Amino acid sequence: MPSAYIERSNEPLIGAIDQGTTSSRFLVFNTNGDLIASHQLSFTQLYPRPGWHEHDPEELVSSVEECIDVAIDSLERLGPYSRDLIQAVGIANQRETTVVWDSETGKALHNAIVWTDARSQDIVHELRQRPGAEDLAARCGIPLSTYPSITKLLWLLDNAPEVQAAYERGTLAFGTVDSWLTYKLNGGVYRGVHVTDPSNASRTMFMDLESLKYDDDLLSWFGIDPTKIQLPRIVRSSDPESYGTLFGTSLRGVKITGCLGDQSAALVGQNGFSTGRAKNTYGTGCFLLCNVGPKPVLSEHGLLSTVAFDFGKGKAMYALEGSVAAAGSSVEFLKNSLGLIDSASDVTELAETVDDNGGCIFVTAFSGLFAPYWIHDARGTIFGLTGFTKKGHIARATLEATCFQTKAILDAMAKDSGRSLTDLAVDGGMCHSDLVMQTQADIIGIPVKRPMTLEATALGAAIAAGMAVGVWSSFEDLEKLEKSRAVFEPKITAKEASHRFARWEKAVEMSRGWLA
Template sequence: MIRPSFVGAIDQGTTSSRFLVFNQKGDMVATHQLEFQQHYPHSGWHEQDPEELVRSVEICVNGCVEEFENQGHTREQIVAVGITNQRETTVVWDKTTGKALHNAIVWTDARSQELVRKLKHRIGSGELNSRCGLPLSTYPSASKLLWLLENAPAVKEAYERGTLAFGTVDSWLVYKLNGGPARNIHVTDPSNASRTMFMNIETLEYDDDLLDWFRIDRNKVTLPKIVRSSDPQAYGSLTTTHLKGVRITGCLGDQSAALVGQKGFSAGLAKNTYGTGCFLLYNVGSKPVISKHGLLTTVAFDFGEGKRMYALEGSIATAGSSVMFLVNNFGFIDSPSKLSVLAEEVEDSGGCTFVTAFSGLFAPYWIDDARGTIFGITAYTKRGHIARATLEATCFQTQAILKAMEKDSGKPLTELRVDGGMCASDLIMQTQSDFIGFPVNRPGMRETTALGAAMAAGLAVGVWKSFEDLKDVNNEGRTIFRPQISEKEARKKFARWEKAVDMSRGWLNEVEVQ
C-alpha cells in the first residue's frame, strides 16, 4: 500500500515560530508553536535574537514531527518543507563564521526615521518607487541595513573586510538550516527580495542603480541569490532536526504565502491577513502596477514562466499588537481572545476613535511622525468603548487601503478573503464588511499563511501538479459576512476616522517655545 505524502511548513512570524504539517487535501494534521523574546532597547526600536529564531524553528520542527508520529504516521512521509516568514526584518552575519553580527532589526522598527528623512532629500529619491515598487520609509530592509552600517561597529568592520552577509529572515533560516558556512546556501525568493528596495520589480534581479543610490558596494556585502518561490533544488535541505535530509522546496514572504494559501492565483483576487500587523494584497496579474495612492508594489509569487504574479499591497503596522497593548499596557482584558467580548458590552465606540499609530501610520497614509492617539473621550467613555475603537481602527485602515486599491487598479473589489488571528472574531469581521460595503470571506481552516508555504513546496516536488489541483483545497467551513449598515452610515464613520488621522500628525515634532 502506498502511504500518503505530507508537506511541512515553517512559519516564522513576528512573535512566534511554528511548524505545521499538511496533507494533500490541505488539512493541517499536526502543529507545534513557540513564542520567542522581543527586545525593545529604545522607544521605536524592535529587535530579535537571530540565533533564537533558528532554535525556535528547530524546536517546533521536532515537536510537530513527534506529534505527527504519535498519530501513526512516519517522518519519511513528509516529502518537502516550505518556509514563510516575517518580511523586511533584517539579519546580518559574517559569512566566514556564520555568526550573526547584530540582533535582527524587525520590520516594525522605526530607528532609521532620521536617516530616511535625509535620504528623501537625495537626488533621485522620487524615482525609487517606480524601480523597486516601494517608497522610502523605515519599513523596507534598505534603511535598516544602512543604519547598521553606520551604527554597529561589528557590521561596519565585516563590510570593510568583505565578509558581511545580508538577508531577510527567510535567507537566514535557509542558510542556518542548511548548516551555515559549510554549505553556504544563501538564497531568497522574489516575494522577500522585493521588500528590500534592492531588487528591480520588473527584472526580479538586484538593480545596480538602486544599490549605487543607497551607496551599497556589492563587493563588500553578499546579498542572497534570488531564486523562484517554488524550486526543487535551490533551497537545499535540513541538516538538523527529525527531518534531517528533507528538502526545502518553497519559500514565500508571509503575506504572499497567505495570498497563495487563499488561492489568489489570478488577477482580481484580494486577501487581508489580520496578524501582529495587517496586510492586504491584491493580485494585479503578470505585470507590476506602480501605485499612485500610497500602496506598495510587490511580487506576489514566482512559480516559474507564466506563473509569476504581482500584487498591490497595503500594510498596517498595528493590528493584533493593538489588542496586546490593551492586555499588557492597560490591563483591560487578560487575553486577546476576550477583546470582542469586552467590545460587545457596548453598542458602539461611544464617539471614540483610536488611531493606533504606535510606530507611525503605514499605507496608504505613510505618516512617520504620527503616534497613537485616542479622540472623543468623555466622562461617558468605558473600557468597552476603547476596545471597540481599537478593533475599528484596523477595519478603518483596511477600508482606506481598499479605496486606494480600487483607484490604482480601476476595478472595484467584490469580495475580501481573510485570515490571521483577529479574523476569528465574528464582531471584527462583521464590522469590516459593514465598513467596506461588500462580503468578507473567512475560511474554516485559517492557517492559510503556512498552507501557502506548503503549497509552494508541494508544487515543486509534485505533491500537487498545478493550480488546478489546488482548487478544492480548504473549501469547507467558510463563513461569509455581508454588510448590515447603509453606505451613508459607513461613509460618515470613515470621514470621522480620516479626521482623526489628520489630527494625529506631527506628534514627534518638537514644540517651539518662545
C-alpha cells in the first residue's frame, strides 16, 4: 500500500487495452501521453494445420482482464495514483480476426480465426469467379483475399456445425475482436453490448466505405442473410456511451469510451490527424497507413482503402493502407522453426555479425504476399544461398524483407495519392532495432522517425477514450503529446537502393506458384 505521507495525485488518467496477435496488454497514460503503468501477457497461438492460425476466444478475454488487474495493482503501488483517477478505457485490437458466439448463451462457437489464417483460399478462388467480384473493392475498400473477415465467416458457416446451427436459429453473433471483448467485458449476455467502430467494420467487407453502414447488397452478394446473423452496431470510434462499462476486474464500473483497430490506433497515437500524415507499425505484421482526408481514396495500385477513425462530425478520416503479412512473425520463425536465435531480441545481434545479406533474399511469404502484390500462392522462399551463406546472412535478409515490402507499399501509395512522403513515422516492436530502422531509411530514401516511446497503438486507444470524456477536447490539444524522435537518415545512394530493391522484386516474381 502507498504511504499515507505521499501526496495523492488528482491527475486524470486514461486506460488502454491493446489486444494484439500474440499478447494482450493494459496500459495507463496521463494527459501528457506519458506511460504510468502497464502489464503484458502472452497467450496461446494455435496452428491446427499448415496455414491455419487460431486463438481461444476465452483466453483473449481472460488475458485482458488479468492485465487490467496487474497493471492497476502496479499503478497503486507507485504511491500517488489510485484507480479512481482512471476516467475511461479505450480498446485497440487485432483486426479481421473473427469470433462467433451464440447470443443466447454467450458461448464462443469456435476458436477465433486469426487475420493471418489462409484456410479460406478455396472460398476466395470461388468468389473471384462470381460476377461483380471486381467491383467489391470500390464499395468496401478491400479486395477479395483470405485477409478480411468475410472469408473466415463463410468458412465457419460451411465447416463448423455449431456455427451453422446458430445461424439457422438466428442466434449467431459475429464480431471482430473489439466486439467480442466489449461484449464480454460488459458481462456478456447480462448486458448484451454488441458494437464495433468503423475502423474495424471496414475490415469485414460488409460495410459501405462512404456511408459507414452495413450494405445489404454486399451481404447478399456473399450469401449472408442479415436476419440470421447478429452483426455489431457500428458506432463512433470515440463515444461516451455506446461501449458500456467494465463489469468485472479492479476497474468495475469504469466506462469504455473508445475503440480503434490497432493500426488506426497507431495512426492516432502518432498524431496522424491531418491529410498526408503516415505511420508504419512493425508488429507481427507490418502496416503502413496514410491519412487521405475526409473522403475515401480508392487504390489502383494494390492498397486497401479503410476508415482511419471516426471521432464524430467533421472528425472522420480515411486512410490508404498497405499490409505486410510477416514482419515480427518472420523473426519468430527464425527462433521457433529454424532455431537460429534464442529470443527475438537476438536477431539484430546475429544480423550484425555480417556486413550485408551475402546475396540472400528472403521472401517471407508464409501465407502469401499482401499489399501491394496480393500473390496468394507465394510461399516463403530464400534465394541466393551459397556455400558462403551464414546464419547472419539469413537473419539480415529476414529483416530486410520487411523493409523491402514497406518500400513497395510506399511506392504504391505515392501513385494513388499523388504525393510522396518526406519522412516516415514508425512504431512497433521491430523499431527497437537500430539496424532495422537504418536499413529502412536506406531502402526508402527518406528519413525514418522513431519516437522515444513506441506505445503508439495503446496511446491511440487512450486518445479515442479520452476525447469522448473531455480529457482532451480537440486535435490541437493532442499536439503536446508529440514526443521527441530519433531520426535515421539514408546512408546509401539512390542508385544502390534501387539496385537492392530490383533484386527483391525479382525474388518476389520467383516466389509465385508454390501453393499446390
